[in-house]
Amino acid sequence: MADIRIGTTIRSTPEQEDASAGPSPADRRMLAVALTATFMGSFDLFVVNVATEALRADLRASDAALELVVSGYAFAYAAGLITGGRLGDRFGYRRTFVAGMVAFTVTSLLCGLAQGAGELVVARMTQGLSAAVMVPQVLSLVTARFPAAHRGRATGWNGAVAGLGSIAGQLLGGVLLQADAFGLGWRAVFLVNVPVGVVASIAAWRMLPGQLSGPRRQFDVPGALGVTATLALLLVPLSLGRDEGWPLWTWLCLAATAPVAWATWRWQRTLRARGGEPVLNPALFRNRPYLTLVAGLGAFQLYFGAYMFTLALLLQAGLGASPLTAGAVFVPQAVTFTTGSLLSGRLTARHGVRWPVAGGALVVAGLALAATQLTVSAGTITPWALTPALLVNGLGNGLLMPPIIGAALSRVTPGTAGSASGMLNTAQQASSALGVALLGTLFFTVSGDGLHRAPAGLTAVCAVSVGLVAVAAALMWTAGRWGQRSG
Numbered sequence: 001m002a003d004i005r006i007g008t009t010i011r012s013t014p015e016q017e018d019a020s021a022g023p024s025p026a027d028r029r030m031l032a033v034a035l036t037a038t039f040m041g042s043f044d045l046f047v048v049n050v051a052t053e054a055l056r057a058d059l060r061a062s063d064a065a066l067e068l069v070v071s072g073y074a075f076a077y078a079a080g081l082i083t084g085g086r087l088g089d090r091f092g093y094r095r096t097f098v099a100g101m102v103a104f105t106v107t108s109l110l111c112g113l114a115q116g117a118g119e120l121v122v123a124r125m126t127q128g129l130s131a132a133v134m135v136p137q138v139l140s141l142v143t144a145r146f147p148a149a150h151r152g153r154a155t156g157w158n159g160a161v162a163g164l165g166s167i168a169g170q171l172l173g174g175v176l177l178q179a180d181a182f183g184l185g186w187r188a189v190f191l192v193n194v195p196v197g198v199v200a201s202i203a204a205w206r207m208l209p210g211q212l213s214g215p216r217r218q219f220d221v222p223g224a225l226g227v228t229a230t231l232a233l234l235l236v237p238l239s240l241g242r243d244e245g246w247p248l249w250t251w252l253c254l255a256a257t258a259p260v261a262w263a264t265w266r267w268q269r270t271l272r273a274r275g276g277e278p279v280l281n282p283a284l285f286r287n288r289p290y291l292t293l294v295a296g297l298g299a300f301q302l303y304f305g306a307y308m309f310t311l312a313l314l315l316q317a318g319l320g321a322s323p324l325t326a327g328a329v330f331v332p333q334a335v336t337f338t339t340g341s342l343l344s345g346r347l348t349a350r351h352g353v354r355w356p357v358a359g360g361a362l363v364v365a366g367l368a369l370a371a372t373q374l375t376v377s378a379g380t381i382t383p384w385a386l387t388p389a390l391l392v393n394g395l396g397n398g399l400l401m402p403p404i405i406g407a408a409l410s411r412v413t414p415g416t417a418g419s420a421s422g423m424l425n426t427a428q429q430a431s432s433a434l435g436v437a438l439l440g441t442l443f444f445t446v447s448g449d450g451l452h453r454a455p456a457g458l459t460a461v462c463a464v465s466v467g468l469v470a471v472a473a474a475l476m477w478t479a480g481r482w483g484q485r486s487g
Contacts (some may be wrong), residue, residue, distance in 0.1 A: 008088045009298055009399055012344040012354070015476075017210075022417065023145070023146050023147065023150050023154070024177070026147050026207075027146060029207050030141060030145065030207055030209065031141075031142065031146075031154055031157065031209055033095030033200065033203045033207045033208060034097065034100075034136065034138045034141050034142075034204070034208065035157065035158065035161045036196070036203075036204075037097065037100070037104075037131075037134040037137070037138055037164070037200070038135060038138050038158055038161045038165065038243045038329070039161050039164065039165040039168075040104065040131070040165070040193060040197070040200075040474065041077070041104075041131040041134070041135045041162075041165070041195075042130065042161075042162045042163075042164075042165030042166045042169065042171065042333075043165040043166070043168055043172075043192070044073060044108075044127065044190075045073065045074060045077070045165075045166065045168075045169065045432075046165075046166045046169030046170050046172040046173075046308065046312075046437045047169035047170070047172070047189045048069055048073070048124075048173075048189070049070065049166070049169070049173070049309070049312045050072050050170055050173040050174045050189075050312075050316075050323035050326065050327060051091035051173060051177060051186040051189050051224070051323075052066050052069075052070070052179060054177060054185055054186040055069065055117070055120070058186060059114075059116060059117045059184060061117040061120075065117040065120075065121060066117075067123075067251065068240075068394070069117070069120055069121055069124055069453065070119045070233075071239045071436070071437075072121055072125045072128065072182040073124045073125065073127055073131075073427060074128065074432065074436070075125070075128065075231070075232070075235050075236065075239070075427050075433055076097075076125040076126070076127075076128030076129045076132065076289060077128035077129070077131050077132050077135075077257035078132075078231055078320065078426055078429035078430040078432075079129075079132070079227070079228040079231045079232060079426075079430075080128070080132030080133065080228070080233070080318045081132045081135070081136055081423075081425040081426040081429060082224070082227050082279050082280065082419070082422040082423055082426045083132070083224040083227070083228075083279055083422070084100065084132040084133040084134070084135070084136045084137075084416070084422055084425075085097070085137075085140065085355075085419050085421050085422020085423065085425070086219070086220070086224075086279045086422060087133060087138035087219075087275075087303050087322060088136060088140050088422075089140075089246075089277075089416075089419060090219060092210060092278075093137045093140050093141050093144070093209070094137075094204065094205070094206065094208035094209060094210045095210070096133060096134075096137055097134050097137040097138075097204050097208060097360055098201055098204050099133060099134075100130055100131070100133030100134025100135075100137070101134050101197055101200055101204060101342040101438070102117060102134075102197070102201050103126075103129075103130035103133065104127060104130035104133075104134060104193070104197055105193060105197030105201065105240075106130075106200060107123055107127035108127060108132050108190050108193035108194055108197065108208075109190075109191065109194050110123040110126070110127075110182035110186075110484045111123040111124060111127060111146035111190035111329040112184075112187040112190035112191035112194075113187075114372055115470035117207035119380075121124065122301055122479050123232055130427075133155050135425060136421045136422040136425050137153045138158060138421075139155070139405070139421035139424065139425070140160065141209075141328075141408060142154045142155060142158065142409070143409050143421065145209065145295075148465075151409065151410060152344070152345030152346070152348055152349050152402075152405055152406045152410075153345035153346065153349075154345070154406050155313045155345065155402050155403075155409065156341050156342055156343075156344045156345035156402045156403075157334070157342070157408070158402065158405070158485050159339045159344070159398065159401050159402030159405065160229040160337070160341035160342055160396075160398065160402070161252025163318035163334060163337040163338060163397070163398065164334055164337075164338060166308065167327075167330045167331065167334035167337075168334075170312060170323075170326065170327040170330055171324075171327035171328060171330060171331060171334075172189075172192075172321065172327070173189045173327060174322070174323035174325075174326065174327035174328070175324060175327070176188040176189050176192065177189070177323050177324075178322075178323070178324045185325050191447060218278075219275065220268075220271060220277060220278050220279045222267055223264065223267060223268055223271065223278045223279040224279050225343055226261075226263065226264030226267060226446065227264060227279060227426075229264075230257060230260050230261045230264055231258050231426075231430055231477060232253075233253045233254065233256050233257040233260055234253075234254065234257045234430075234434070235255040235430065235437065236253060237250035237251070237254050237318050237435060238434065238437035238438065239433065239436075239437045241443065242441050265280070266318065268280045269282055270283060270410035279419070280419070280423065281418050281419040281420070282418050282470065283416065284412065284419065284420055284423060286418065287411055287412065288479075289407075289408075289411045290411040290412060290420070292475050292478055292479040293404050293407050293408035293411070293475065293476065293479050294408060294423065294424060294427045295427075295475055296404050296471070296472045296474075296475030296476050296479070297401070297404045297405065297408070297424065297428055297431070297472070297474075298427045298428070298430075298431040299431075299468045299469075299472040299475065300400065300401055300404065300431075300468070300472040301392070301427070301428050301429075301431035301432045301468065302431045302432075302434060302468050303363075303434060303435060303439075303464075303465040303468040303469055303472075304397065304401075304432065304435070305325070305431070305432030305433065305435040305436050306432075306436050306438070306440060306443075306461060306465070307439075307461060307462075307465055308440065309440060310440060310443040310458050310461050311386075311434045311458060312326060313443065313451065313454065314454045314455065314457070314458045315329055315341050315383050315453075317450075317451045317454065318447070318451045318452075318454025318455065318457075318458075319381070319382070319454070321383045325383060326383065329383045329384065329386065329387070329390070329484075330390070332387050332390055332391050332394070333391065333393060334394065334399075335391075335394070336391050336392075336393075336394035336395040336398065337376070337394035337395070337397050337398040338398065339395060340359060340394065340395045340396065340397065340398020340399040340400075341398040341399075341401075341402050342398075342405050343355075343398070343399065344356065344359070344398060344399050344400075344402045345406060345420070347399070347404065348403045348406070348407075352480055353403070353407075353476055353477050353479075353480030353481075355399055355403070355478060356397065356399055356400050356403040356404065356473070356476050356480075357400075357473045357477050359395070359397070359398070359399025359403075359473075360400045360469050360470065360472060360476070361473070362392055362393070362395055362396030362399065363392075363393055363397055363400060363469045363472065364466050364469055365392050365396070365471065366389045366390070366391075366392035366393030366396060367389075367393065367462040367465050367466050367468065367469070368396075368462070369388060369389040369392060370386055370389035370390075370458070370462055371458075371459045371462040371463065373385060373389060374385060374386075374455040374456070374458055374462075375455075375456075375459055376460045378455040378456065378461045381455060400469075400472065400473065400476070403425040403476065404472070404476055405424060406462075407479060407480070408420070408424055409421065409424070410421060434451065439461050441466070442457070442460055442464065443457040443458065443460065443461050444457070445457075446459075446460045
């Protein structure tokens, strides 16, 4: 096999695809429709951040309930992603995408109609599971339909849309709360998904290809439950332990994580040896470049999820910004993130891993600039003073994150696209939830009661994040060197 640049070539035969051919107009329309799932899944990860105080007042939600409303979606999303990817492989990407989109629309309606905190928590977790069914199909469709040479641009669009969804969640959430359309209050942040989901479901059924999937085999229920249990045993105690005072059950759950993960992995290997189709494809664990890039994406998301979460807390609780102002502060970062994401595929295709690594350097520079600003002006800083740091940070994020995803998917075959994208998405969301739990604890500890020292708390988060981003860039570089030496 000829030398390749990582992020631009897939290990497939000439008969499987013509790498020199561009995507057809139908494939471009397919991508546009599929990206609605990427946007909606990302949007709902962040939109609740600006509605927590309204939920507390209207539903009399406790602190623990509010945390579950925010983190329950992320946990269910992360826990179901690998299973969602395997469902696409077995039942077809279009059918699975539409089923997930319909379920997401229905559960969004249930969130908007919830009459109590408990109902909302349950609806949010089922909404997260619905997102886990539809979102993995996006990258699966890209891997299966797009020529390898154009896959980087498609994943760049996926990264750009995911970034826009995260920013829009906070900005549009603030707008909806401020406008209080039809007197809906916080319910509007969920009900806005309903008309979008209906239109997207119809468009997906008409425009997505219907015959793309892997071989249909019996679904691995024990494996799916084992993966979910492993993530639950890790993420639930880390998310709730601090507020609960770290009772015994949190430590027992953490101690059980390793043996449950080991038992799940043994079952996966046994099932594969018997000719079955496990939810975790063992072949992916023998693919060093792919695993390296999954680890790099995990390191990046440990920083990104925590940074977005703690920055939103700083702006609202620490600096007294309204939800609308807090959301607006993220707009400059969204612009540069989108720009970087759209450039990343083309630059990586031409120059290899140098540009993504340069993106990592820009992220570090943005974090350092923010930390300096927070330290020097801690007592007088305004929300908009962080704009220069956010501009640099956003551009670096856009240059670094999509190439990691594109490079990872370039190292798998179309037959494993569903399981590979599911595993990649799971690493992304689970790492984001883990980052919020770990670096969020650091932020709250340094910030103190009432978040009176919130600038110092975010400075501490920035310091740890510099190391995480450096690790992500180093892993991208390492995998890129392996890719260029392969032959």
